[in-house]
Amino acid sequence: MKPTSLANNTVDKNRLGVFRYSRRAISLVWQTSPALTIGLAIATFIAGVLSRFRGSIISEVLLFQRFYY
16 A cells, blocks of 8 residues: 555646646747747736735625624
């Protein structure tokens, strides 16, 4: 019987295998258009930040309603 940590490492390695070709993909996009690469990076960052704020705003509204209504 395998230890659970070994099984978890196998799963983690399989999930991280998705990023194996990311350097090549970014290189191809950069060769096509550096401005597009930078734009996609900025848009991805903004989407991540906005989703974090959206979650906190929703939780604040729910807490406000719970305590004041």
